Amino acid sequence: MAEPAIKRSDESNKIVDEGIDKGIARLTPKKIEQVINKVLAAETGARLKTYVGTCVHCGLCSEACHYYLSHDNDPKFSPAGKVKQTIWEILKKKGKVDQKFIRDASRIAYTECNLCRRCAMYCPFGIDIAYLISIVRRLCHMLGVTPLYQQDTAHSHSATLNQMWVKEDEWTDSLFWQEEEAQDEIPDLRIPVEKEGAEIFYSVIAPEPKFRAQLIYQAAVIMNVAGVDFTMPATPGWDNSDLCMFTGDYEVMGRLKKAHFETAMRLKVKRIVMGECGHAFRSVYDVGNRWLAWKMPPIPVTHAVEFYYELLKEGRIKIAEKYDKPVTFQDPCNIVRGRGLHDKARYVVDALCEEFIEMHPNREHNYCCCAGGGVINAGPPYKMKRIEGNKIKAEQLFAAKTRGAKVVIAPCHNCHGGLEDIIHHFGLDMELHFLGDIIYKIMEKPV
Amino acid sequence: MHNIGTWDWETGKRLIADTGKWKDMFDWVEEPYVSPDGERIVAVVKTGEMEYSVCENDTPWESTFDKVWYLRFGPDNRLTALVSSTGAWTVAVDGAAWENTFDFVWNTKFGADGKNITVAAQKDMEYFAVTNDIPWETRFSALSNLTISHDGKRVAGVAPTVKIKQGDIFIFQEGCYSAVVDGKPWDVNFVNVWDLAFSHDGEHVAAEVRTSLYDYTIAVDGVLWDKIYTSVWMPQFSPSNGSVTAPVRIAGKWTLAQDGKLFWDRSFAQLWHHMYSPDGKKIAAVVAPKYGRWTIAVNGIPWSLTFGDLVTDAVFSPDGNRVACIGKEGGKWTIAVDGKAWGEKYDMVWQPVFSPDSKKVAAKAEKNGRYTIVIDGKPIKESYEALWNPVFSPDSEKILIKGIEGNPDGGKYFRQVLPLTDVTG
Numbered sequence A: 001m002a003e004p005a006i007k008r009s010d011e012s013n014k015i016v017d018e019g020i021d022k023g024i025a026r027l028t029p030k031k032i033e034q035v036i037n038k039v040l041a042a043e044t045g046a047r048l049k050t051y052v053g054t055c056v057h058c059g060l061c062s063e064a065c066h067y068y069l070s071h072d073n074d075p076k077f078s079p080a081g082k083v084k085q086t087i088w089e090i091l092k093k094k095g096k097v098d099q100k101f102i103r104d105a106s107r108i109a110y111t112e113c114n115l116c117r118r119c120a121m122y123c124p125f126g127i128d129i130a131y132l133i134s135i136v137r138r139l140c141h142m143l144g145v146t147p148l149y150q151q152d153t154a155h156s157h158s159a160t161l162n163q164m165w166v167k168e169d170e171w172t173d174s175l176f177w178q179e180e181e182a183q184d185e186i187p188d189l190r191i192p193v194e195k196e197g198a199e200i201f202y203s204v205i206a207p208e209p210k211f212r213a214q215l216i217y218q219a220a221v222i223m224n225v226a227g228v229d230f231t232m233p234a235t236p237g238w239d240n241s242d243l244c245m246f247t248g249d250y251e252v253m254g255r256l257k258k259a260h261f262e263t264a265m266r267l268k269v270k271r272i273v274m275g276e277c278g279h280a281f282r283s284v285y286d287v288g289n290r291w292l293a294w295k296m297p298p299i300p301v302t303h304a305v306e307f308y309y310e311l312l313k314e315g316r317i318k319i320a321e322k323y324d325k326p327v328t329f330q331d332p333c334n335i336v337r338g339r340g341l342h343d344k345a346r347y348v349v350d351a352l353c354e355e356f357i358e359m360h361p362n363r364e365h366n367y368c369c370c371a372g373g374g375v376i377n378a379g380p381p382y383k384m385k386r387i388e389g390n391k392i393k394a395e396q397l398f399a400a401k402t403r404g405a406k407v408v409i410a411p412c413h414n415c416h417g418g419l420e421d422i423i424h425h426f427g428l429d430m431e432l433h434f435l436g437d438i439i440y441k442i443m444e445k446p447v
Numbered sequence B: 001m002h003n004i005g006t007w008d009w010e011t012g013k014r015l016i017a018d019t020g021k022w023k024d025m026f027d028w029v030e031e032p033y034v035s036p037d038g039e040r041i042v043a044v045v046k047t048g049e050m051e052y053s054v055c056e057n058d059t060p061w062e063s064t065f066d067k068v069w070y071l072r073f074g075p076d077n078r079l080t081a082l083v084s085s086t087g088a089w090t091v092a093v094d095g096a097a098w099e100n101t102f103d104f105v106w107n108t109k110f111g112a113d114g115k116n117i118t119v120a121a122q123k124d125m126e127y128f129a130v131t132n133d134i135p136w137e138t139r140f141s142a143l144s145n146l147t148i149s150h151d152g153k154r155v156a157g158v159a160p161t162v163k164i165k166q167g168d169i170f171i172f173q174e175g176c177y178s179a180v181v182d183g184k185p186w187d188v189n190f191v192n193v194w195d196l197a198f199s200h201d202g203e204h205v206a207a208e209v210r211t212s213l214y215d216y217t218i219a220v221d222g223v224l225w226d227k228i229y230t231s232v233w234m235p236q237f238s239p240s241n242g243s244v245t246a247p248v249r250i251a252g253k254w255t256l257a258q259d260g261k262l263f264w265d266r267s268f269a270q271l272w273h274h275m276y277s278p279d280g281k282k283i284a285a286v287v288a289p290k291y292g293r294w295t296i297a298v299n300g301i302p303w304s305l306t307f308g309d310l311v312t313d314a315v316f317s318p319d320g321n322r323v324a325c326i327g328k329e330g331g332k333w334t335i336a337v338d339g340k341a342w343g344e345k346y347d348m349v350w351q352p353v354f355s356p357d358s359k360k361v362a363a364k365a366e367k368n369g370r371y372t373i374v375i376d377g378k379p380i381k382e383s384y385e386a387l388w389n390p391v392f393s394p395d396s397e398k399i400l401i402k403g404i405e406g407n408p409d410g411g412k413y414f415r416q417v418l419p420l421t422d423v424t425g
Helices: A010-014 A018-025 A029-043 A046-054 A066-070 A079-092 A099-111 A118-122 A129-143 A148-160 A168-183 A213-226 A250-267 A279-291 A304-313 A342-352 A380-388 A391-402 A413-425 A435-442 B019-025 B169-174 B420-424
Strands: A200-203 A271-274 A301-303 A327-329 A407-409 A431-433 B012-018 B041-048 B051-056 B067-073 B079-085 B088-093 B104-110 B117-123 B126-131 B144-148 B155-160 B177-181 B192-198 B205-210 B216-220 B244-250 B253-258 B270-276 B283-290 B293-298 B310-316 B323-329 B332-337 B361-367 B370-375 B398-404 B412-419
Touching (some): A018 A099, A018 A148, A046 A079, A046 A129, A079 A129, A099 A129, A118 A129, A148 A250, A168 A213, A168 B104, A168 B117, A200 A250, A213 A304, A250 A279, A250 B310, A271 A304, A279 A301, A301 A304, A327 A391, A380 A413, A431 A435, B019 B041, B041 B067, B051 B067, B067 B104, B104 B144, B126 B155, B155 B192, B244 B270, B270 B310, B293 B310, B332 B361, B412 B420
Antiparallel strands (some): B041 B051, B067 B079, B117 B126, B144 B155, B205 B216, B244 B253, B270 B283, B283 B293, B361 B370
């Protein structure tokens, strides 16, 4: 087998994004300075000061970043380099930066950093560089300079409380549709809608009803076979995703999380189990809840990986025959670095699959998929830039493939989207699945 | 609940239905619902191949449908269901379907006396509300935040009023949404409109709005407060003077504003779900006096009791002098009344209920998979496999308990009226 082909697009630096360009056109240096200083004064404090004051510019974070590694160690793509080009300069100049600077800062913050937090582990002081880049995103949001596709997603969140403009009837109708489809396979299968007092509220992200309805079908089969007492709401609040967290629109982020948790409270469930999504977990478990003053999620949240672990460990689902293709596993940043689910994920993979081949590095040291942090939501203009910004992931997958892996398991929607593009672009010829795909395929089901 | 004085308040226990037998009668039985007066227990059941109906007190409706969901009793004890026949959706009230059919219906709402029933509807990809089988004449490309007036005669929602394509972010930011009242949009558009509230006479509507990506305020009948905030939550009308109050966020903290002016003199890490006492003299709200601690503030003064996980479902006593709520700490749920928590902790509790004389508080609670009623912190002796919220008699001397008992009476649904002296000593 040959090395993965390196295809580099020269177009990546000539991207036209109307969201950014029109936003920039509305700015003046005076407005930029005013907005920056207002936000920094009102929303930052000791944390920012400590991080900025502690960094010794050692550059040890560089090797942690997939963009840096994928761009031949170009220091512009190192985490410290991205901070230097954005928030350091903003602080040094006390907000006196021009439109071109903000255009570059927006590009860097929204499309050259996935907020994956791998670099924080390599910083000798543990500086959370993603936090620094998030401040840049917040500033760009407040200045109205966000990539168009991301901003449209944020608008959808604000208008519908879901990320894909799914209307209230379309959501519930999708559940009925998937229930009916699944009844062809299991006649007494039910997706209980609005069942107050159920043990679990099963929550998903909007791409599931919109594009990947089979995931709702599969989840329903798993829930029914395992005898799980679950429900799904018929009201806004069903979507756990949150691109506003990534555009920097924290006010709408809070609105989304309020709706989500209050839906759980209204349904009187004991906990929320969420599908295979990483960024949504970050929003409900860490960022969105805390913006609202909930220190922890007011209703406990269990990610699908942990839920599958429970179901397998307790014997509530049984495997008819193990999955026979050799698999490797993509550790999603937000549930591994953000929650430590790597060992439970491996328990699940081992329980499901005949042969598991680790990719290296792995667990909390795994490379980001380069789709998360809202980067894939920046849309088609940035697709090639995103793919080329993760050549290192292609090499990592290729290495796993050379050791026999034929299938990549990615229990995260963003990872899925990102890896799909990488596998295709670099000609890796590997299959890509969610854990739910495999569980559904090999589990014992009623005859 | 409506006309509770006309309900049967005779002390005693009556078997209403044996739901345990329903599983023998039907292939498919969903979770049961009980009428406010406790006289009826119903569930969606399957009566044939792709044929569903509602079983009520051991007898299925004569009418059958392709699909039935969202069983909801109105305050007058009438039962509504959202039903579909050959793909056409409508509302069935006590088994009788409305004449109009739609491509989908959802979100059933009732006026205070139950006479007015409203749903959201979609037909030919156009959206509107339907009240008592009469659809709005005006249609919209979407409809959300369906809200009804106290008597249910007036209906409002949020709809796009400017045609907008996905990805048209600059048109969106000019304002494409408005509140729609009885099918008529306000003559002003906003970037977003969220929760709506009717005044108590049903004449006015207030809404939380965003006028740019950054500016939030309250609009009353389409007219904006003259102050903007970094965020707002749902407004409420005062029942006594018609003023409008809303939680507003200023410099990262939340406080209560009235008609665009600061109303409470202190701020909180969070403040939401404010509500008026029935006489309008007091306002209570769920607040976080500091990050990660939750309680109730009455007229701006927080209880000293706080909970770490959450506070929710607050309710005023009928006389307006007391407040009860649900609190959760360390994963365990309880009820708090006037700043004091009940001693016992539960796996789940439901919204507390005051007696009409405001002296007693009862709540449904769950522990180890069984349900009971707790009155002033003391659980009654019996536990149930299913239970509905208790109701106090108009004279506050009795309590109506609606529950399905466990073995040896598994599945038997009883309606029981108990003198409070029997259960509380």
